[in-house]
Amino acid sequence: MIRIYNTLSQQKEDFQPIQPGKVRMYVCGMTVYDYCHLGHGRVLVAFDVITRYLRHRGYDVHYVRNITDIDDKILRRADENGERFTALTQRMIDAMHEDERRLGVLAPTEEPRATDFVDEIVAMIRVLINKGHAYAADNGDVYFSVDSFKDYGKLSKKRLEDLLAGARVDVEQAKKSPADFALWKAAKPGEVSWPSPWGDGRPGWHIECSAMSSHCLGDTFDIHGGGPDLLFPHHENEIAQSECATGKHFVNVWMHAGAIRVNREKMSKSLGNFFTIREILDKYPPEVVRYFLVSSHYRSQVDYSEDNLVEAGRTLERLYHALRGVLPAKNVPEGEFDRQFHETMDDDFNTAGAMSVLHGVANELNQARRDGDEHRSRELAAVLVRLGGVLGLLQQDPEAFFKAGLSDLTEEQVEALIEARANARKDKNFAEADRIRDELLEKGIILDDSREGTSWRRG
């Protein structure tokens, strides 16, 4: 039985999908006006691991992750760049897909875009108005009336009166209540717009997720996820819109990833302390970045730092080192390690605990190799690759992993130097042998001698 922490109930719950064997999951994706930073990467990787694990456990997972491609910030950025907003969004979507691919994130089942669902959005707003949950204001905007939904605040545990007490002074005059939020925003002259019963305009921020999730997964589904800063107001507002429009319970399990921090502060656009995925991948191998993300629990806060990434790299090397030169066996049945892995992953996707299991496999694999037990080695290598694969790790050829990113020297040059050193060693000319080893080390190549010969890796 898989247990998942539900933000709504603030505790772990046994996971029971609505339809046995099938999981319907929606995750809030990107608003595409800039490159993805590591915080986005965290969410991408977290829900990628969750999807992989649920599938590993036999569930048929329908994973929807949206793209919000119309929004104030997009329009402003496109305007600054002097380009059509669609040119900006397409460029960012392409970049996002490239980042995902490099981090080993599998494509979601569906990736709906807000601009493809304006009709559904307008229809949902119309229902909300008809039911008395929304109103068209004089300025052409349509607002959701927070007072009309008695459960407002149930996800974020906020009370409406507290929100109103803290409301800023410069509230939009057209709103009946300061906590009301826009479902539809009237277009200013010259702005891109779609027609609607309330005049030309564009969707407000939250409504697209309500419309798209209903369309792709139905009015009630199993899991809804996203980043920590979406809990309020975005997810709270989604609940209000969806439950008022459909009259049904919206989502069973709400999941939120923890924040990525820099110097103990949340990495965020507004603080400007963010690192984009692509700039991080210029410094560290993609799988090291993924390992870093997966090695702590998805709900905990983690600090992005040079030290942490370097350590992640060393640790990942240890796992690949165990696999190096061993051909994994085929059709190895599940055993004790799989059981341990499932036990910890069943507990709210405890990837940190799962890493401990992987190291246990690596340790036993290294012992088998030391003892020359080839059968056992190949079996354990298969287990390690299988369990690593559930986390999206250890799928590369170890040789490729160790030799990736070679710059100063070609492989042929390295091999030639290794052969020269081997000859020097044969002649007991250890001074020359060490000189060659130091020369290689200076160029970032580390040598590992063994009975079978010398292998090398990038340091």
Add this chain to the structure above:
RNA sequence: GGCGCGGUGGCAGAGUGGUUAUGCAGCGGACUGCAACUCCGUGUACGCCGGUUCGAUUCCGACCCGCGCCUCCA
């Protein structure tokens, strides 16, 4: 101020009412020409103060500290 989360050994990071997390770094040993890799061994860890208990890092309460949300943000 309101709401929420967290404080674990040098660092990172799981977990548990009594028994080893794990990794990195360090130390000792084996292996090695020497290293590296690997293996074996090695650490008075659980913010502070009370309470419950035969026994608490693990449950309860107070306190201190940190972080997040309350406004756009994954």
